[in-house]
Each structure stands twice: as C-alpha cells, then as structure tokens.
Amino acid sequence: MLRLRYLFLTLVTLGFAGGIVASLVHNQRSAEMNTARIQLSAWSLAQLEFEYLRFYDTLRLYRAGAANAERLRMTFDLLWNRLDVFLTGEENRAIRQRFGGEDTAKALLAQLQADETLIFATDLKPGAGLDAVIARYAGFQTPIRDLMIHNFTGPDAAHIADEINRHHYLTQVFLLGLLFCGGALALMLFYEARRNHHMARNDVLTQLPNRFHFKTLQKSLSHRHCCALAVIELSNFRAVNENISHDAGDLLLTRIGEILNSLKPEGSFIARVDGDEFVMTFPDGFSEELVKSTLNGLAIALSFDFQNDKHLFQVGTRIGLCFNPDRAFDLQKLYQFATLAVREQRLSKRNGLALFTEEINNRYLRSQSLLSDLKRALAPGSKTGSDLLLHYQPIVACHGGQTGVEVLLRWLHPQLGYISPLEVVELAENNQMGPQLGRWVLQRLKRDLLNIPPSVRNALFYSVNIASSQFTRELPEQLRAWLADTPIRADQLQVEMTESISVANFVDGSLILRRLNQLGIQVALDDFGTGYSSLSYLKELNIQRVKIDKSFIQGIGRNAQQQQVVRSIIDLCHTFHFKVVCEGIEDERDAQQVSSLGSDFAQGYWYGKPMPMQALLVWLTVAQEAATPSYPRHAPVEVQPVPPVE
Known part of the structure; x- marks a missing residue:
C-alpha cells in the first residue's frame, strides 16, 4: 500500500511537471505565432498601401493620357480585393482596432463602391473631368501613411512590441514559478510521507520501532525465524507516571531508549510495544550464552535511580526470554512465551532475567483454568460459589480493649484443593475482577454476620482487606450502602x-481515607515496613492503625536489635496517635515481647489461625475463660485445616 501511494505521488508530480512543460512549449509557440501574425499583418497593411498608391498613381496617369482604362480598372479591382482581405482577415484584427485603421479602410472601400460605376463606364475619357475623383482619393494618402507609421515604426510600435514581449516573459516566469512551487510541494509531500511512515512505525520518545512495526515484522518471512526473543518490562514506570507526572515518565522513556539504542547488538531488533514493555529479537548466529550475557547487561544498565522534582524512584527491569533452538516457532509464538516468562517475574515481584520453561507454561495454563473457575464462582447464583469461603483470624488487644477479626478469603477448589489467597487476589486484580471479588467478600461477610448471636457480633470489630482496584472514589459510598444493610x-x-x-495516588487516596473516616470507618495500614515506609507520607494519611509486618516480629523475643527497631516504630506511631498491631506472632515469648514494647494489638497463630465463623465462636468462648486476660493464649480449638497464609 505504501509503495502504491509513492507511485501515485510520483505519477501526479510527473503529470504536473509535464503539464507545466507543455504550457511553456505552448506559450512559446503562441509567441511565435503572434510574431508571425504581426509580420503577416504588417505585410497586409503594406500591400494595402501599395495597392492604394498604385491605383492613385494609375488614376492620375489615366487623366494625363499616360495609362489606358484597362489598367485603371485592374488597379481598382486589386485595391478593392485588398480592402476586403484587410477588413475580414482574422490576422488583421489587431491592426484594424488600433489607430482608426478599420474606419480608414471602410471609408476607402465606400469611396470605391461609390466610384465603381464611373470607373467601369464605357464612355470614361481622360481629361480634367477626373480631377474631382483624384482629389477624393488624395485625401486617403495621409491616413494610410500614418496607419503604417503608427503600427510599425515609432514609439507606439515599440510599445506594442514591448508589451507583447513583457506578457510573454511574465507568462514564462509564472509557469516556471508554478513548476518550482509544484516541485517544492511534491518534495515536501514526499518528505512528509516518509516522516509519517517513520512515525507510524517508530516510537517518538525512544526512537525505537513501535508495536505496528513489530507486527509487520511478525508477518515478514525474512524475519520469521530467529534464535531467541526477549520481552523487557520496566518496573516502577507506572509509579513515576502516577506520582510525579507524565512528563517525568516521558523523560524516563527517553533515557531508556538511549540505553537500548546504545547497547543493541548488531543485527538485533528492539521495539517498544507497550507503555513499559519492549521486545528484542536475536537473529541466527547468536549463541545462548551471548544472548543471556547481552540481556543480563541490559538488565544492569536499565536498573538505576531516577530522580525528578525531588522524587526518587528505583527503576528495575524484568526480562522474559524464549529460545527457538529448532526454529519451530515464529515471532508471534516466541513473543507469547517470553511474555509468560516476564509475567512470572512480575507475579513473583522479582527483577532480572527469566527463561521460559514448560513449568511456566503449565502455571499459566493453570491460572487460566483458575480464572475460568473463579468467574463461575463469582457469578450471581453460581452453584460453585460455595467453594469460596471466609475465614476469620483473631486480633487481640494486648492491654485490654475490643477484640477484632481479620476477614480472610479462602478458596477450596474441588480439584486443586486450597488455593493461596494471594494467588486468588492477584488473579482477580490482573483480570479486572478485583471489584467483583471485593463485593463478594462483603456480601458473604454480611451473611455470616446475620448467622451469629448479636452479643458476639456487636463485641467485635471486623477488618476487611481492600485491593488496589477497589480503592477508588466510589469506595466510601459503596461501604456506606453496605453498612446500611448490615447489622x-x-x-x-x-x-x-x-x-x-494508599500512596499510589496520594491526592485521591487522602480524599478517600478522609471520607471513610467521616463515615466512622477506621483505616489500617497493612504490612508496614515492606513498602514505601515513608513517614512523610504516613503522617499525611488519614489512618488510625498501623500493622507492623511479621518480618519484623517473628523471633523478636530472642533478638535485641529487632526489639529496638520495633520499639522505635511503635513509639513513632503513638506519636502520630496511631494504634499498632503486630502481626505474625507464633509463640508466647514473641507475644509477651510485643506487649511489653507497647503494641496495642497482636495477631498470629499463637492466638488463633484463620478459621470459619463457627470455629471462631468456639475460640471466643475459650478465650474469655483464659486465666491471663492480658495475654490471651492460643486456644486449643479444633478447626478445619487451612494453609498457613495470613
């Protein structure tokens, strides 16, 4: 199609140029014809004067008896014929219309018509009787002579010639200018077409080929076989776009493009196929060791600190690689496999290089099967919805106060058994099902709450996890409507x-949290210490509780340095008037330690594993009978086995 457009543009340009050249030739020929016509007109006017003078002289000779009547009548006829030609000839029009030429010729012809009878009379005799006739024709001598002078000599004749030459010159200049402009326009169109073609196939920011170019490459037989293909994905690129600005994201992409262009091996192909995703192909001749070393070098070069507008982000790179040892796969299939490998890196939150294997493909097929089952389980009125369960893990007060529970999702798959809650949430979030899963959790929680005694229900608080897809401006209104229908x-x-x-979109996040607080809903910051851990963010958020991640808590009873770190965190949170929850407590020593450090709440297997609602009711009964209420011990309650995931 592109070649056809170029061919059409070339034909149009050639046609335009041909038309201009033809116009120039025609103009030249017209000028030559005008010149010839002027010359013919001059000859015609000269002949008219000549015939007039010959008739006039013959008339005078006839009066004197020096000429006969036959000669007189012949010169009369010749003059009449010349006047007819002069008055009717197209080539004489210009001369007739200037200097009264037509009026003079008509007057002379009228005089000839008036004297025709006399001239051709049989009794015409020489003598003084012709003096009056001679006098009448003598009056035309001066006008005819002036007509010759004005048309072909003197300043008037020169002005006419100059005017003709000027028009001829201007016409040529105009046509040449038109030819130049047309050529310039054609050249601009050609370069613009090339520029548009380049922009259609290349990314503006990175100066790399784009997705369209890569798709074109997939269809090209000359590039169908390659030894390896890698998918390169940036980590934290979206965070730069969302937390700083899109301009900062553009600067980051420009820098990434410079790195990739400078490190691209000869013969390889790199394209930007998505916002933060690039594809790299290696042609035949690259060994597996060379491909891996090249990609490991890229991974190192593309991992750096990016600072803009006082914000610092660490940019990392995930690379998925698929080899094509038997050249059995085309680019499309290699791209699909490499994408699965980089997806594995993303889900495991790792950077660096990952090689596609059959195990990765099996895990992907498993996730797709789980996705289909999850969609059926979440569908309204689904009979498989009972596979999804809610379990509740106690959150106890270390120094007296209200006990609560964390609401945790469990999926008992009929074929695969228990599915990790993290896997379920990631599956839903990665497939735009997060809000639907969140609504299911709230509806199932409401159903469980309606099935327990009001005295127990009203004594607890209930902590529900919110995924990133649920954290929108609609969340406060959704929870308000849910509370209006929940006991x-x-x-x-x-x-x-x-x-x-909470900090992915800090402005909107602060607004959402403030509206939740206005409804009376408390907010807890989960897994504190594993994310940004920025006190500048923390003090600005409208939260009431901070949950310290279990990585800081497990084994704290035997680690003095760990105790100092946790004490500092607890004291700092209390400075901001936050309640503190320590997670991951699995033995009595850790439980006593976090309580002595000032933690307000504690959570972990030492107190109780996640359990169904009926088992929770038994746990609450046993916990109330514990001998030391300040340290509620693990209650010996038999509950349905669950995987050790909080």
Whole structure:
C-alpha cells in the first residue's frame, strides 16, 4: 500500500511537471505565432498601401493620357480585393482596432463602391473631368501613411512590441514559478510521507520501532525465524507516571531508549510495544550464552535511580526470554512465551532475567483454568460459589480493649484443593475482577454476620482487606450502602490496605481515607515496613492503625536489635496517635515481647489461625475463660485445616 501511494505521488508530480512543460512549449509557440501574425499583418497593411498608391498613381496617369482604362480598372479591382482581405482577415484584427485603421479602410472601400460605376463606364475619357475623383482619393494618402507609421515604426510600435514581449516573459516566469512551487510541494509531500511512515512505525520518545512495526515484522518471512526473543518490562514506570507526572515518565522513556539504542547488538531488533514493555529479537548466529550475557547487561544498565522534582524512584527491569533452538516457532509464538516468562517475574515481584520453561507454561495454563473457575464462582447464583469461603483470624488487644477479626478469603477448589489467597487476589486484580471479588467478600461477610448471636457480633470489630482496584472514589459510598444493610456499626468496620495502594495516588487516596473516616470507618495500614515506609507520607494519611509486618516480629523475643527497631516504630506511631498491631506472632515469648514494647494489638497463630465463623465462636468462648486476660493464649480449638497464609 505504501509503495502504491509513492507511485501515485510520483505519477501526479510527473503529470504536473509535464503539464507545466507543455504550457511553456505552448506559450512559446503562441509567441511565435503572434510574431508571425504581426509580420503577416504588417505585410497586409503594406500591400494595402501599395495597392492604394498604385491605383492613385494609375488614376492620375489615366487623366494625363499616360495609362489606358484597362489598367485603371485592374488597379481598382486589386485595391478593392485588398480592402476586403484587410477588413475580414482574422490576422488583421489587431491592426484594424488600433489607430482608426478599420474606419480608414471602410471609408476607402465606400469611396470605391461609390466610384465603381464611373470607373467601369464605357464612355470614361481622360481629361480634367477626373480631377474631382483624384482629389477624393488624395485625401486617403495621409491616413494610410500614418496607419503604417503608427503600427510599425515609432514609439507606439515599440510599445506594442514591448508589451507583447513583457506578457510573454511574465507568462514564462509564472509557469516556471508554478513548476518550482509544484516541485517544492511534491518534495515536501514526499518528505512528509516518509516522516509519517517513520512515525507510524517508530516510537517518538525512544526512537525505537513501535508495536505496528513489530507486527509487520511478525508477518515478514525474512524475519520469521530467529534464535531467541526477549520481552523487557520496566518496573516502577507506572509509579513515576502516577506520582510525579507524565512528563517525568516521558523523560524516563527517553533515557531508556538511549540505553537500548546504545547497547543493541548488531543485527538485533528492539521495539517498544507497550507503555513499559519492549521486545528484542536475536537473529541466527547468536549463541545462548551471548544472548543471556547481552540481556543480563541490559538488565544492569536499565536498573538505576531516577530522580525528578525531588522524587526518587528505583527503576528495575524484568526480562522474559524464549529460545527457538529448532526454529519451530515464529515471532508471534516466541513473543507469547517470553511474555509468560516476564509475567512470572512480575507475579513473583522479582527483577532480572527469566527463561521460559514448560513449568511456566503449565502455571499459566493453570491460572487460566483458575480464572475460568473463579468467574463461575463469582457469578450471581453460581452453584460453585460455595467453594469460596471466609475465614476469620483473631486480633487481640494486648492491654485490654475490643477484640477484632481479620476477614480472610479462602478458596477450596474441588480439584486443586486450597488455593493461596494471594494467588486468588492477584488473579482477580490482573483480570479486572478485583471489584467483583471485593463485593463478594462483603456480601458473604454480611451473611455470616446475620448467622451469629448479636452479643458476639456487636463485641467485635471486623477488618476487611481492600485491593488496589477497589480503592477508588466510589469506595466510601459503596461501604456506606453496605453498612446500611448490615447489622454492625460503622465503627466496627475497619479497612486494611497496603502502603503502595494508599500512596499510589496520594491526592485521591487522602480524599478517600478522609471520607471513610467521616463515615466512622477506621483505616489500617497493612504490612508496614515492606513498602514505601515513608513517614512523610504516613503522617499525611488519614489512618488510625498501623500493622507492623511479621518480618519484623517473628523471633523478636530472642533478638535485641529487632526489639529496638520495633520499639522505635511503635513509639513513632503513638506519636502520630496511631494504634499498632503486630502481626505474625507464633509463640508466647514473641507475644509477651510485643506487649511489653507497647503494641496495642497482636495477631498470629499463637492466638488463633484463620478459621470459619463457627470455629471462631468456639475460640471466643475459650478465650474469655483464659486465666491471663492480658495475654490471651492460643486456644486449643479444633478447626478445619487451612494453609498457613495470613
């Protein structure tokens, strides 16, 4: 199609140029014809004067008896014929219309017509009787002579010639200018077409080929076979776009493009196929060791600190690689496999190089199967919805106060058994099902709450995890509507979110949290210490509780340095008037230690594993009978086995 457009443009340009050249030739020929016509007109006017003078002289000779009547009548006829030609000839029009030429010729012809009878009379005799006739024709001598002078000599004749030459010159200049402009326009169109073609196939920011170019390459037989293909994905690029600006993201992409262009091996191909995704192909001749070393070098070069407008982000790179040892796969299939490898890196939150294997493909097929089952389980009226369960893990008060529970999702798959909650949430989030899963959790929680005694229900607070897709401006209104139809108060509901969710869009996040607080809903920051851990963010957020991640808590009873770190975090949170929850407590020593450090709440297997609602009711009964209420011990309650995931 592009070649056809270029061919059409070339034909149009050639046609335009041909038309201009033809116009120039025609103009030259017209000028030559005008010149010839003027020359013919001059000859015609000269002949008219000549015939007039010959008739006039013959008339005078006839009066004197020096000429006969036959000669007189012949010169009369010749003059008449010359006047007819002069008055009717197209080539004489210009001369007739200047200097009264037509009037003079008509007057002379009229005089000839008047004297025709006399001249051709049989009794015409020489003598003084012709003096009056001679006098009448003598009056035309001066006008005819002046007509010759004005047309072909003197300043008037020169002006006419100059005017003709000027028009001829201007016409040529105009046509040449038109030819130049047309050529310039054609050249501009050609370069613009090339520029548009380049822009259509290349990314403006990175100066690399784009997705369209890569798709074109996939269809090209000359590039169909290659030894390896890699998918390069940037980490934290979206965070730069969302937390700084899109201009900062453009600067980052420009820098990435410079690095990739400078490090691209000869013969390889790199394209930007998505916002933060690039594709790199290696032609035949690259060994596996060379491909891996090249990509590892790129991974190092593309991992750096990016600072803009006082914001610092660490940019990392995930690379998925697929080899094509038997040249059995085309680029499309290699791209699909490499994408699965980089997806594995993304889900495991790792950077660096990952090689596609059959195990990765099996995990992907498993996730797709789980996705289909999850969609059926979340569908309204689904019979498989019972596979999804809610379990509840106690959150105990270390120094007296209200006990709560964290609401945790469990999926008992009929073929695969228990599915990790993290896998379920990631599956939903990566496939635009996060809000739907969140609504299911709230509806199932409401159903469970309706099935327990009001005295137990009203004594607890309920902590519900919120995923990133749920954390929108609609969240406060959704929870308000849910509370209006649920038998608990707003101050019994607590939402948990990670640091990354709360600061991903800080302005909107602060507004959402403030509206939740206005409804009476408390907010807990989950897994504190594993994300941004920025106190400048923390003090600005409208939160009431901070949950310290279990990586800081497990084994704290035997680690003095760990105790100092946790004590500092607890003291700092209390300075901001935050309640503190320590997660991951699995033995009595850790439980006693976090309590002595000032933690307000504790959570972990030492107190109770996640359990169904009926088992929770038994746990609450046993916990109330514990001998030391300040340290509620693990209650020996038999519950349905669950995987050790909080």
